[in-house]
Amino acid sequence: MRASTIHGHKDIRVEDVPDPVVRRPTDAVVRVTHACICGSDLLGYRSTAPRGNSQRTGHEFIGVVEAVGADVVGVRPGDRVVAPFCWSDGSCPHCAAGVHTSCPRGGFFGQPGSDGGHGEAVRVPFADGTLVAVPDSDVPATALLALSDVMGTGHHAARCAGVRPGATVAVIGDGAVGLCGVLAARRLGAERIIVVSRHADRAAVAVKFGATDVVTERGGHAVEAVHELTHGLGAEAVLGAAGTGEAMHTALAVARDGGAIGFVGVPHDGNEGVDFRQMFRRNVALRGGIAPVRAYLPELLADVLAGRLDPSPVFDLTVSLEDVAEGYAAMDERRAIKTLIRF
Amino acid sequence: MRASTIHGHKDIRVEDVPDPVVRRPTDAVVRVTHACICGSDLLGYRSTAPRGNSQRTGHEFIGVVEAVGADVVGVRPGDRVVAPFCWSDGSCPHCAAGVHTSCPRGGFFGQPGSDGGHGEAVRVPFADGTLVAVPDSDVPATALLALSDVMGTGHHAARCAGVRPGATVAVIGDGAVGLCGVLAARRLGAERIIVVSRHADRAAVAVKFGATDVVTERGGHAVEAVHELTHGLGAEAVLGAAGTGEAMHTALAVARDGGAIGFVGVPHDGNEGVDFRQMFRRNVALRGGIAPVRAYLPELLADVLAGRLDPSPVFDLTVSLEDVAEGYAAMDERRAIKTLIRF
Numbered sequence: 001m002r003a004s005t006i007h008g009h010k011d012i013r014v015e016d017v018p019d020p021v022v023r024r025p026t027d028a029v030v031r032v033t034h035a036c037i038c039g040s041d042l043l044g045y046r047s048t049a050p051r052g053n054s055q056r057t058g059h060e061f062i063g064v065v066e067a068v069g070a071d072v073v074g075v076r077p078g079d080r081v082v083a084p085f086c087w088s089d090g091s092c093p094h095c096a097a098g099v100h101t102s103c104p105r106g107g108f109f110g111q112p113g114s115d116g117g118h119g120e121a122v123r124v125p126f127a128d129g130t131l132v133a134v135p136d137s138d139v140p141a142t143a144l145l146a147l148s149d150v151m152g153t154g155h156h157a158a159r160c161a162g163v164r165p166g167a168t169v170a171v172i173g174d175g176a177v178g179l180c181g182v183l184a185a186r187r188l189g190a191e192r193i194i195v196v197s198r199h200a201d202r203a204a205v206a207v208k209f210g211a212t213d214v215v216t217e218r219g220g221h222a223v224e225a226v227h228e229l230t231h232g233l234g235a236e237a238v239l240g241a242a243g244t245g246e247a248m249h250t251a252l253a254v255a256r257d258g259g260a261i262g263f264v265g266v267p268h269d270g271n272e273g274v275d276f277r278q279m280f281r282r283n284v285a286l287r288g289g290i291a292p293v294r295a296y297l298p299e300l301l302a303d304v305l306a307g308r309l310d311p312s313p314v315f316d317l318t319v320s321l322e323d324v325a326e327g328y329a330a331m332d333e334r335r336a337i338k339t340l341i342r343f
Numbered sequence: 344m345r346a347s348t349i350h351g352h353k354d355i356r357v358e359d360v361p362d363p364v365v366r367r368p369t370d371a372v373v374r375v376t377h378a379c380i381c382g383s384d385l386l387g388y389r390s391t392a393p394r395g396n397s398q399r400t401g402h403e404f405i406g407v408v409e410a411v412g413a414d415v416v417g418v419r420p421g422d423r424v425v426a427p428f429c430w431s432d433g434s435c436p437h438c439a440a441g442v443h444t445s446c447p448r449g450g451f452f453g454q455p456g457s458d459g460g461h462g463e464a465v466r467v468p469f470a471d472g473t474l475v476a477v478p479d480s481d482v483p484a485t486a487l488l489a490l491s492d493v494m495g496t497g498h499h500a501a502r503c504a505g506v507r508p509g510a511t512v513a514v515i516g517d518g519a520v521g522l523c524g525v526l527a528a529r530r531l532g533a534e535r536i537i538v539v540s541r542h543a544d545r546a547a548v549a550v551k552f553g554a555t556d557v558v559t560e561r562g563g564h565a566v567e568a569v570h571e572l573t574h575g576l577g578a579e580a581v582l583g584a585a586g587t588g589e590a591m592h593t594a595l596a597v598a599r600d601g602g603a604i605g606f607v608g609v610p611h612d613g614n615e616g617v618d619f620r621q622m623f624r625r626n627v628a629l630r631g632g633i634a635p636v637r638a639y640l641p642e643l644l645a646d647v648l649a650g651r652l653d654p655s656p657v658f659d660l661t662v663s664l665e666d667v668a669e670g671y672a673a674m675d676e677r678r679a680i681k682t683l684i685r686f
Contacts, residue, residue, distance in 0.1 A: 094601070097579075099600050231436075257437055257445035258437070266623070267619050267620050274617070276610050279629070279632065283442055283632035283633065283635070286630070287628035288626070289625065
């Protein structure tokens with residue numbers, strides 16, 4: 001089959017690779033129908049670290065089950081499924097507690113030795129603990145695809161920031177995760193949603209998703225603008241969708257005392273930007289991490305199926321698998337918010 | 344009147360100072376009946392920073408109202424009162440939200456220009472927003488005194504760590520705050536409370552307060568011991584009562600993935616010990632700060648008055664005001680957990 005592989009700095013290729021097969025009784029093989037490129041894929045794309053041969057790429061995909069191992073009972077061949085970006089056994093204490101990303105038998109699609117989402121098919125370990133079957137419906141495939149990562153990650157940011165009905169929320173980062181954070185905050189009942197965005201196209205999606213205010217300034221000026229919009233108090237819930245030190249610094253500066261930052265952007269710079277003493281003085285909490293998307297899939301899927309939730313507008317470029325490198329380049333150069341891969 | 348003042352490194356004196364008077368219509372003057380020394384007082388005691396003349400010390404006290412300004416309606420002369428360690432106006436958005444420590448008109452007793460708790464009387468700004476009157480009762484004065492800081496701070500740690508009925512809790516730090524954290528965790532319904540303590544006298548108080556397990560090891564061995572006690576998972580709620588980098592490092596290491604650290608120890612070392620990437624990978628939250636004790640006073644006072652809560656055992660040394668320097672030295676040298684000052 002064909003699949004995307006990464007060989008070095010900005011070196012993405014599409015190659016012939018072996019067809020995946022059921023290796024363990026808990027595996028499924030899923031034929032991919034739609035996949036997409038994640039902001040975190042760009043970290044690998046931009047990295048200059050040496051790579052093993054033919055490491056697969058991608059961790060966001062939906063598809064149709066093609067084969068299952070003898071022990072799989074939750075999905076059957078022919079089922080349409082959403083896969084979260086991590087597999088997990090579904091039975092350990094971490095999975096039971098909804099922290100599937102900490103499952104000791106879990107892993108990330110695209111990690112060395114596993115299939116990636118950017119290929120024609122994927123071997124899914126622990127299919128029962130990982131895949132969620134989707135009943136027949138007319139909802140757009142893009143809405144389902146977004147549940148594999150970006151929508152669940154935006155929801156995780158909102159949950160970790162403690163968004164409640166009536167809340168004032170600030171969203172730092174106008175990438176696809178930040179935009180889904182806006183959507184998640186609205187879904188959780190936020191009254192005011194301030195998004196910091198310097199890109200008109202992204203701000204437009206944010207407004208469509210429920211943002212009430214767009215701050216177009218940067219850095220200190222953005223902080224001032226958020227304070228002006230909030231009577232000098234800041235936002236009690238801040239969604240940190242970008243992992244840079246600058247973004248964390250801004251997130252803390254716009255947080256209301258006693259509030260919380262829900263952070264889901266992969267940290268680029270270690271502790272930079274996190275001022276522990278300021279957090280202490282102002283009682284600002286920091287909660288977040290790799291989103292346990294599997295835990296959120298049932299409730300988010302129910303809303304998608306009911307037509308109450310549609311993150312599809314985050315996709316603004318579509319490429320075929322053979323052109324996946326162009327999809328990466330477009331996101332890297334900020335020509336696209338998020339790239340959909342069609343099969 | 345007589346009051347304790349600090350002049351430099353470990354230089355505590357008791358001096359004659361002017362009697363406090365009502366300066367503003369929102370002030371009260373409180374005659375101090377009991378005060379105590381805080382672990383955070385030791386930070387100033389040990390500091391080698393230069394000091395202004397006659398800076399007062401202390402921020403934990405209870406007493407009797409002696410005089411009130413014309414605008415004070417909540418307390419009257421003769422009322423027995425508990426003062427939290429910060430004054431606050433009680434009317435700003437931060438006070439309304441229960442984050443009294445962020446009140447823009449607030450301050451700390453003992454800060455330059457204010458009276459300290461270690462004196463015969465104290466001018467209390469914003470008496471209505473600050474003081475809580477105590478009805479006549481037979482409960483020990485020490486139980487009331489602990490509500491001025493240490494019990495509320497232990498409760499803040501437990502709340503920030505998300506202690507719930509049935510929870511497994513680890514408490515890092517066996518000072519008075521850590522011990523009150525044990526008591527708070529038990530009060531909130533924790534099922535298992537593991538305290539890390541290398542001092543038999545403190546561990547004994549912890550057990551009296553509800554600790555189910557005492558870990559006497561240090562550093563990495565303490566972490567291993569907590570993991571052994573928790574089936575390798577760690578504690579979902581960790582109370583970080585000490586502000587050192589080592590304590591924060593231990594707190595993170597014993598936290599269960601998806602759990603939270605409630606931190607109330609004044610940070611000594613900046614960001615040291617806080618591994619942001621590990622928090623991200625394991626979804627461990629960090630929530631805490633200066634405890635808004637005023638917010639918790641009504642519910643904790645109700646439990647003290649009902650005989651359901653008594654943090655008195657944290658006091659294991661009593662000195663007179665004239666001997667307050669010995670009270671500091673005893674805590675500094677770990678000869679005492681917490682020093683009570685009698686007037």
